[in-house]
Amino acid sequence: MLNGLKGLGVTLRGALRSKVTAEYPKEHLPLEKRFMGFPALTWDAARDEPYCTGCMVCVRYCPTQCMSARMQDNPKFAEGDSHRKKIIESFEINLGRCILCGICVDVCNFDAIEMSHEHERSERLRNANRVDLPALLKMGRRYQDEVGWKQSKPNPASPNEREAAKTAAEPAISGTSGEPRDQEGSSPPEKPGEDAA
Secondary structure, three states: OHHHHHHHHHHHHHHHOOOOOOOOOOOOOOOOOOOOOOEEEOEEOOOOEEOOOOOOHHHHHOOOOOEEEEEEEOHHHHHOOOOOOEEEEEEEEEOOOOOOOOHHHHHOOOOOEEEOOOOOOOOOOOOOOEEOHHHHHHHHHHHHHHHOOOOOOOOOOOHHHHHHHHHHHHHHHHHOOOOOOOOOOOOOOOOOOOOOO
């Protein structure tokens, strides 16, 4: 009898205790900034284009070969608005095969791919988790906004920006050539206390 009452006390204490778990489909706990979800492509807002140049390094290093990519000539480079000669034309990741290892992020030289916070992507069909370029960029932009993502190094100047800087520097260089002279064209006066050699 006494043991039964003790057991009932344990049960009542457990029932009246505040809950420590979240009911997952209804409640979503906030994710940490370092959480590694599925990979996503980042967007360069300064150039209004993806960071990805389609160099295929991430595709070659992927242990499950779940990525494919194709590059093209960048029309913005031909116009002088971007420093990237090549740009991504198509990119696809089969998220059903991705093992979330993060190797693609480590080997990327352009900050073009990041492990996003996307993790709820269950599908009924085998190939339904193939994600193309627009979807990857959408995931990446959402991730950049969520965590306040910053590029690790600044963009190099585009051809138009280099030309503008060169044009702005030319008048400054031509106006300061040679030694400073007074109005008659003679050398500036010697400082007091200096002996003529």
